[in-house]
Amino acid sequence: DVKVTQSSRYLVKRTGEKVFLECVQDMDHENMFWYRQDPGLGLRLIYFSYDVKMKEKGDIPEGYSVSREKKERFSLILESASTNQTSMYLCASSSGQSGANVLTFGAGSRLTVL
Amino acid sequence: QKEVEQNSGPLSVPEGAIASLNCTYSDRGSQSFFWYRQYSGKSPELIMSIYSNGDKEDGRFTAQLNKASQYVSLLIRDSQPSDSATYLCAGGDSNYQLIWGAGTKLIIKP
Numbered sequence: 001d002v003k004v005t006q007s008s009r010y011l012v013k014r015t016g017e018k019v020f021l022e023c024v025q026d027m028d029h030e031n032m033f034w035y036r037q038d039p040g041l042g043l044r045l046i047y048f049s050y051d052v053k054m055k056e057k058g059d060i061p062e063g064y065s066v067s068r069e070k071k072e073r074f075s076l077i078l079e080s081a082s083t084n085q086t087s088m089y090l091c092a093s094s095s096g097q098s099g100a101n102v103l104t105f106g107a108g109s110r111l112t113v114l
Numbered sequence: 115q116k117e118v119e120q121n122s123g124p125l126s127v128p129e130g131a132i133a134s135l136n137c138t139y140s141d142r143g144s145q146s147f148f149w150y151r152q153y154s155g156k157s158p159e160l161i162m163s164i165y166s167n168g169d170k171e172d173g174r175f176t177a178q179l180n181k182a183s184q185y186v187s188l189l190i191r192d193s194q195p196s197d198s199a200t201y202l203c204a205g206g207d208s209n210y211q212l213i214w215g216a217g218t219k220l221i222i223k224p
Contacts, residue, residue, distance in 0.1 A: 031210060040122070042202070042216035043158070050210060058211065090157055101146055101206035105157035 003027050004106035006091050012112045019078040021109050023091030031094045032074035033103065034058075034066060036087040043090070049074055050100075081113045116141040118205050120215035129224050133190040137203030137215055140184065144205035144213065147179055147186045152200045152217065162188060193222045 007022035025032065033048040035058075045058030047066040055066050063085060067075045074093075078085055088110050092103040117140045127133040135149075146165045150158035164170045164177040164186070176189040186205075190197055203215040 040216060043204075043212075043214040045211060048210055056210070097210075100210045101148060101204070101212050102160060102163065103150075103158075103212075105159070108157050 004091060004093055004104050006089075006106040006109045008109050009107060010110050010112075012114065013081050014114050015082060017081050017113075019081050019111065021076040021078075021089055021091075021111070023074045023076070023106055024072050025074075025093040025104070026072065027093060027095070027104065028071070029093035029095045029104075030071070031096075031100055032068065033092040033094075034064075034074065034076045035090045035092065036060070037090055037108075038087050046076065050097075078111075081111075083113050085111065086113045087111060116144075116205075116213045118203055118213045118215040120201075120203050120218045122216060123219040124221050125218055126221045126223055127193050129193060129195060129222055131193055133193045133197065133220055133222070135188040135190075135201050135203075135218050135220065137186040137188075138184055139186065139203075139205045139213065141205060141207070141213060142181075142184065143207050146206040147177070148204045148206065148212070149175075149177060149186075149188045150202040150204065152202060154199070158202055190220075195222045195224055198222045 004025045034046040035043045049068045065077045091106040149162040152158040162177040174191045178187045200217040202217045204212040
């Protein structure tokens with residue numbers, strides 16, 4: 001019954017490494033999102049995509065990039081990981097424009113950068 | 115700057131009582147509001163959405179929206195220990211982006 005799958009539950013990387021976080025949804029949703037969640041700061045939007053090959057910056061895109069080559073897959077890339085990118089990363093998807101804010105989340109990927 | 119504010123808690127409520135969670139927002143352009151529940155170590159899940167002024171009930175949950183006062187609330191009746199979680203309030207506009215509160219931690223005491 002898994003609907004949004006994130007490839008890695010826990011990752012430990014070193015400063016300067018390139019990091020790929022993969023997200024796949026099986027609900028045929030148009031919209032996909034990447035958030036990070038830090039204690040006391042709530043959810044902050046990094047990037048979102050409302051169509052294949054389309055991407056839009058969220059509130060905190062600096063240091064991140066994304067790729068959406070297929071409708072079901074949305075990847076988050078940290079080109080050169082830094083310690084301040086240690087966080088929980090949450091992928092989410094939603095359907096269409098009218099349902100854009102009704103999100104289904106993946107289980108999350110906890111990234112530690114040493 | 116668009117903001118959604120919630121008391122971080124923890125809010126402690128006896129089992130069987132009514133839990134009342136509150137949220138205020140600054141953006142008058144927000145048209146829809148959502149309550150997500152997040153258990154410790156888990157991801158958020160949607161429990162209620164509300165789009166117009168007034169009350170919306172779903173089982174033990176009631177969402178209330180007052181756009182004039184820019185105020186959203188969630189009532190949980192007959193609170194159960196399984197309701198213990200962090201509750202995230204979010205406001206949405208037409209631009210795919212939700213404005214999130216930092217969440218209120220709710221503890222239901224048996």
